[in-house]
Amino acid sequence: MNILERIPGERFSQVLPLWAGRTVVLIGGGPSLTLEQVDQVRAAHEAGDVKVIAINDAYLWAPFADVHYAGDSHWHKWHTEGIPKPMLGLSAAAVRERWSGFAGQKCTIQNSGANVKDEAVHMLRNRDFPVHGQGLSRDPLALVTGRHSGFQALNVSTLAGAAVGILLGFDGQPAKDGATHFFGEHPRPTPQQAYEFYRRAFSAAENAIADIGVRVINCSPGSRIDSFEKADLAEVISGLAK
Numbered sequence: 001m002n003i004l005e006r007i008p009g010e011r012f013s014q015v016l017p018l019w020a021g022r023t024v025v026l027i028g029g030g031p032s033l034t035l036e037q038v039d040q041v042r043a044a045h046e047a048g049d050v051k052v053i054a055i056n057d058a059y060l061w062a063p064f065a066d067v068h069y070a071g072d073s074h075w076h077k078w079h080t081e082g083i084p085k086p087m088l089g090l091s092a093a094a095v096r097e098r099w100s101g102f103a104g105q106k107c108t109i110q111n112s113g114a115n116v117k118d119e120a121v122h123m124l125r126n127r128d129f130p131v132h133g134q135g136l137s138r139d140p141l142a143l144v145t146g147r148h149s150g151f152q153a154l155n156v157s158t159l160a161g162a163a164v165g166i167l168l169g170f171d172g173q174p175a176k177d178g179a180t181h182f183f184g185e186h187p188r189p190t191p192q193q194a195y196e197f198y199r200r201a202f203s204a205a206e207n208a209i210a211d212i213g214v215r216v217i218n219c220s221p222g223s224r225i226d227s228f229e230k231a232d233l234a235e236v237i238s239g240l241a242k
Contacts, residue, residue, distance in 0.1 A: 003067065003160045004105045004122040007141070013107075013122035015140045020161030023240055024051045027058040027065065028150045030171030031179040032221045037168055038062050040237050049240040050166070053153045057183045058169065059102055060088060060095070068106045069153040071145065073115035074188065076108065080118065087184040109143055109152055124156075134204035138212070146201030147194070155205075158214050165216045166236060172199045172224035195224070202227040 006013045025041050027033065038061045044050045045064055054065035056075055070076060082096030090098075108116050110126040125142035127133055132145045136155060143155045150170055157165050173195050174180045180190050206227040209216060218225055219233040 015159035017161035021163045023164040024157040024162040025166045026053045026153050027062050028055045028169035029057050029181045030169035031175035032171050033169035033182040044237050055150050055153050066104050071109045071149040076116045136205040136208035147197045151201045167218045170220045
């Protein structure tokens, strides 16, 4: 059930509300993400209990995701050409193969995404183009950037009709050992001040998300994103199966 549909005659796409009432797991790249968590999500996905959006490098652990989201055109270039991930034991060629073989839909956003040449990657408009906005887009043709691919993916899930969003790897800060991602680091390191922008984006959208009846549960251990309720992933997944 594809939620992204190209607008005839345009480079842009729209989000279809085909996940109405569903639970959507959003897998981010924070250092708290573990293979054990991803395996729990995989089992719930195979059982039909959840839909999944993988953000940035999360597809390397979650190739089963229904949608992949990355807002940065540099990211798309790195993975299209191949980039080594030594912490995951993957060569550049292996990453290139995994990205080209990803079976779900791929999505990006207008600003930097304008440099994404792969026509198979759906592109959504930036509601506040050419600047980064805050809040939540209710327009199926556009997203609010929040300066963060994870936030944009959450906006995609709300436009698709999700009733519940489960956040994984949404840490909002580096780990105590300084790690910024479960896979190592992007070629362009995340500046420390960026985390405040990320946290602010969720805070600015918190009320709007609640107003449309979407429940967001942050299951990222130790997360500094305090805009939503927090819970243990295993308990949440167990509750879905009942």
